[in-house]
Amino acid sequence: MATCTIACIGCGNMGGAMLGGWLAVAGKRDYRLLGMTRTPARAAALVERGLTLCGTAEEAARQADIVVLAVKPYQVADVLAGLSPALDAGKLLVSVAAGVSVARLRAASGGRCPVVRCMPNTPALVGKGVFALCFDDPALTPEARERVQRLFADLGVCVELPEARMTAFSALVGAGPAYVFQMMQGLVQAGATQGFSWAQSRELVAALFEGCACMARQEATPLMEMRDNVCSPAGLTIAGVNALDRAGLTGLLVDAVLAAERRGHEMESGKA
Ligand SMILES: NC(=O)c1ccc[n+]([C@@H]2O[C@H](COP(=O)([O-])OP(=O)(O)OC[C@H]3O[C@@H](n4cnc5c(N)ncnc54)[C@H](OP(=O)(O)O)[C@@H]3O)[C@@H](O)[C@H]2O)c1
Structure with missing residues (x-):
């Protein structure tokens, strides 16, 4: 099994919770975890557990197989504009930003790599999250889907949903x-x-x-x-x-x- 490098942009409540869950299984799954956040001090506890912090989102994305975007929805366009030069068709972009559609993610990242939209809930903070994964981007291969499903199965329960059902999921779960x-x-x-x-x-x-x-x-x-x-x-x-x-x-x-x-x-x- 080859090492999978995951770069999480934004290490706040949700980014920190997901990184915490992946760090707990990093050895078993052969994950290498990178993070990038505006206030590095907020990620100190994660660094102690094995997270490597990068200076810019672009630097993190360049080294990553999977880029996870965990900034506030209104910050998504700016952050993607900064990191998208580092994206290519071999990488995957996963966003947990509420209400940001696959089409907006594709447009903001210049269509450079396949995108997955994900909706988590806060029990992810204790490894008991419920995640909706939207695989509507036609650029996603079956292997890429499986990779993302495995990644989120480490953090809780996952369901696959078409984009039209994401708001219903957000309101319920x-x-x-x-x-x-x-x-x-x-x-x-x-x-x-x-x-x-x-x-x-x-x-x-x-x-x-x-x-x-x-x-x-x-x-x-x-x-x-x-x-x-x-x-x-x-x-x-x-x-x-x-x-x-x-x-x-x-x-x-x-x-x-x-x-x-x-x-x-x-x-x-x-x-x-
Ligand atoms: N929390 C939830 O219950 C929940 C549930 C579902 C979905 N989500 C989604 O998860 C995403 C994150 O929410 P959150 O609650 O985790 O917010 P948060 O705690 O404010 O975390 C956002 C993180 O992004 C960082 N950030 C902001 N601008 C950045 C930039 N330009 N480059 C790199 N990092 C940057 C922030 O740094 P600073 O610390 O310096 O500000 C912070 O660490 C949102 O899009 C939200 O819709 C959250």
Whole structure:
């Protein structure tokens, strides 16, 4: 297996999280990791773990097989203008910038190499991300796709999506941590109201979500059946579930995701 050199441009929250995940498997996978960022001090912990920092994005891209772009969406065009002379058809460009289309990435990089659009979510920070990969660029070979799939499988769960579905994914899974943390907050608040310490309540609720997420992934039983199995007739759980049903929690979650998707489409069409 030949060494694969990955250059990550931008080592902030998302770039840093991805680099952290790849550094953890670098020996096993034969990855060589390069980084480039505006404030090198922010990447100090990654350098200690084996990241090599480059002085410019172009220098990083020149040495790379795969260039990962993890700067803010509004910085993408400038950064690509600077590094695109180092790109060629043998390299791959992967962007995690929200809302930046394959066509914009191709145009901003001068069509010099195949591009992949990727949408991550924040649990990538702890190696439990969910990534949508868009392989709509016709210049991508099957080998290149497989290479990118392997790269992101090291960081969490990956799904392949056409570009037309990326906004739906962003509204459901990219924004998903916000919905989940808000639900967790409600339960933690309930625990504190009952007299548990805030810290203990948070620990209990986090373990509750973790356990339920494992069950939901492992079992094929419909979720409503799993819910009803916890509700003994005339018991305490059904009393709580009735309150959630009266408030319309399920419908509220559907509305939240559809509102986020509408806003995503507005933003993509240039509405501030
Ligand atoms: N965080 C998320 O939850 C999330 C989820 C989905 C997608 N994304 C996407 O991930 C991308 C990065 O977001 P983030 O949250 O990681 O932002 P961030 O923490 O602000 O990181 C951006 C990084 O880019 C660096 N940078 C800025 N201009 C640069 C340049 N010209 N050359 C090299 N590096 C430069 C910044 O350096 P400084 O530290 O010096 O500013 C910073 O390290 C965004 O496009 C976002 O849409 C993020």
